[in-house]
Amino acid sequence: MSSSIGLLIPLAAITVGPTAWAFNNWVRARHGYPIETKKGQLVSRDGDLSVNRQTELLKAENDKLHGQVSRLEERLAVLERIATDPAERVSREIDALR
Template sequence: MEWGLIVPVAAITIGPISWAFTTWVRARHGYPIADKKGNTVSRIDAQTQRTIDLLSQDNDRQAGQISRLEERIAVLERIATDPAERTSREIEALRALP
């Protein structure tokens, strides 16, 4: 076996093969992909980004709605568990407001 030919060929091919394998593993597991210069390559097209933005806005809207509903439930629970006398006082105090 002649090592004089195998060593330079192996030295030249190991780098690109390892880079290709690393890129494949990163892409498969969702990590950002970098080009040969180290710049991050975006894998999301414009339509997908728009869908993500719309879903994020909808998520924020629903989170706010859930928060308001939780506050209303807390008020209803307080009304249901408080003594009637105190509840009637608070209602009368609200009626007295201008």
């Protein structure tokens, strides 16, 4: 009995590490996280964009959305002014534009 336990201990020590690494990478891949090599280096996926490219795209989208928000704020300020100004003054300004 003790000889079989003595054999299982080194066998378990050898197999636990690689099994845990494989399971860890399987979970990471399944949930979209980057996969690591045995040395701990990240492996890039073929279909993924590089981090720099993703950052550039996000910056461009952020600039576009910032411009839209600025235009909407300007329009809202005009609408607030129209809503709070006296009706007579607004009608005079509209007539002046015609």
